[in-house]
Amino acid sequence: MRALECWIVALNRALVAIVLAIVFAIVFINVVGRYGFNTSFAWAEEVARHLMILGAFAGAGLALREGRLVAIDALPIMLPRRYELALRWAIVAVMFVFMAVMGWLGIRFVEFGWNKETMSTGISRGIPYLAIPIGCALFLVQLAFFAKRFVAQDFEIQAGGASVE
Incomplete structure (x- = not known):
């Protein structure tokens, strides 16, 4: 199970890195085109x-597994350990329900926008809206792997991110 978790984390990191590299390239090329050659691509900002x-x-x-989401931990650390664990499990449950509902609503949003086109590229609006259910699904997978360690606060923040171990 640990190998599957490491593989999914690596795949998730690669997806984010590739997407952000593409964004950088698009914006860079558009800025050079606009200020260097007095031309820009109409689709660049939208994409x-x-x-x-x-x-x-x-x-x-x-971000959740690396401890990079905004959190207020004053209450849990003031509670006795038993109640702190219960509160942390409640937080996991709320996060799970929220992201599951948001993923379901994201699917509905994709369905709603599928027959409409974007302004610059003319692709279906449902395609960019897929970011919502995809992101929510990835969050739920990460949460499922990470929930027990999150509750026990058994994770290590490193300079390059959190350890999967």
């Missing part, structure tokens, strides 16, 4: 925006 949204949604689960 970069949609990819940034995908990067944010796809990276949310990684």
Whole structure:
């Protein structure tokens, strides 16, 4: 199971890195074109925006496992250990329900936008909207692997990110 988790984390990191590299390339080329050659691509801003949204949604689960999401931990650390664990499991349950509902609503949003076109590229709006259910699914997978360690606070923050071990 640990090997599967490591593989999924690596795949998730690669997806986020590739998406952000593409965004960088698109924006860089468009800026050079605009200021260097007095021309720009009409589709660049739209595509970069949609990819940034995908990067944010796809990276949310990684941010959770690396302790990079905003959290207020004053209450849990003041509680006795038994209640702290119960509160942490409740937080996991709330995160799971929230992301599951958001993923389901994201699917509905994709269905809603599928027959409409984007302004610049003319592709179906459902395609960029796929970032929502994909990101929520990745978050839920990361949460499923990470929940027990999150509750026990048994994870290590390193300079390059959290250890999977």
